[in-house]
Amino acid sequence: MTQTKFYERFLQKFPQIRISQRFFEMAKPFYIKINHVRTTCCCRMHIEFSMHYDIFHHICSTLHTNNVLQECNIQAPPKSIRYFISSVLCNRHDGFIYYKMPCLEGSYAICGGLQHLPRCIHLESTHEIGTKLVSFRKYKTTTYGVKDGKDLKRCELVKNDICVAEFIKIFQEKLVYEYIMHTHRARWLDEQFKLCKDTFPLGTIVSIVDFAENYALQPQNQMQSMYYHSTQVSIFIHIAFMHASDSTKEDRKVVREYHFYISDDHTYSSEFVQGYFKFFYYSLRERNIRYNRHLIWSDMHCKIQECKDVLLVEKDAYEKWCTTFLEFH
Incomplete structure (x- = not known):
């Protein structure tokens, strides 16, 4: 917005x-x-591949052009990742929005193994360009020590200098198909969620639940002794869709509720998730809201599964229970 x-x-x-x-x-x-970056997804997979593709584009359009004078079959790749993906896969049939599964997996005889992607001997390790160094960036969980002797973990961008030949091998053999499958699943799940949200029947709750990253509270006007001190909290976010009391099959009236819970539990434990769902179901009972099915969209596979007994605590009201998982990022 x-x-x-x-x-x-x-x-x-x-x-x-x-x-x-x-x-x-x-x-x-x-x-x-x-947000100055005009992208629709900020997940880890998309951001990392965007950085990798920028390096790939730089290698093909700048390093290769400036160092190779003779003719070569390689061309500068498209600036858009979407156009690049469509150029290495087979064309979709008319009326289809998804590519064939063998194409996505790289096992199709026509396009498998990136056969549509031009190859160049100048990018191999035996050529001068292949030995040049580029910055390979990837998010990793690192450990760092603090003054009290404890070790804490954080996710940070790690940079390693690798040669062009090694980067091209990793990019073509691993990164491209990982990204293709990820975007395919993300797009399919997005369509399924929209369909679920627009068509879920009466007597059903549709929920989206997830943890936000640990939020650090740092007062702007703090005294000198607090400059290096911050308090972190975990924010559990729950968006619930349900039908209004006067909603009918012909006249759907969907109510959307936002629930935010703050905790000092930085490990996102399943006990906290269980405690939250108990509180949520008790609040529904106090409001005399009775449902017979709960669809949960979340990527917290293990924590939601461990909450199954809690989700069924109201057996007379929740005889059916179903969970739909989102794509891991």
């Missing part, structure tokens, strides 16, 4: 408040940042 649309929505909701758009934008909290 753009700032302009958010400002217009604010004026509609609070017409009694008179404020210009400039002052409205200046009043936003310090932790709200404008």
Whole structure:
């Protein structure tokens, strides 16, 4: 959502408040940042492959062009990753939105093994270009020590310098097909979730649950002794879709609820998830909301499975239970 649309929505909701758009934008909290990257997904897989593809594009369009004078069958790849993927796979049939599974797996005889991708001997280790170094970046979980002797973990971007020939081998044999399968599953699941949200029947709850990253609370006006101190909390997010009391099959009235729970449990334990679902179901009973099925969309496979007994605690109201998992990022 753009700032302009958010400002217009604010004026509609609070017409009694008179404020210009400039002052409205200046009043936003310090932790709200404008997203300058026009992408639809910020998961780890997409971000990493975007960085890898930039290196691949740089190798083919810059290093190769500047160092090879004779003619070569390699060409600069498309700037768009989407066009690159479509160029290495077989064309989709008319009316189909997904590629064939053998094409996605790389086992199809026509396009398997990236046969449509031009190969160049200049990018091998025996050529000067193949020995040049490029920065291979990947997010990894690293361990670091703190003053009290404890070891903490964090996810950070790790950079390693590898030769062009090694990068091309990793990119072609592993990274491309991992990304292709990931985007295929993510797109299919997105379609399935939209279909589930728009068609789920009466007597059903549809939920999306996930943990946010540990949020650090750092006061802006802090005394000197607190400069290196911050308090971290875990935020458990639950978005629930359910039918209103007067909803019918002909006239669907869907209610959306947002639930945010804060905890000092930094390990995202299954006990905390169980405790939350107990609280959620008890709140439904207090509001006299009875449902016979609960569809949960989440990537927390193990934690949700361990909560099965908790989810069935109200056996008279929750005789059926179903969980749909999202793609791992």
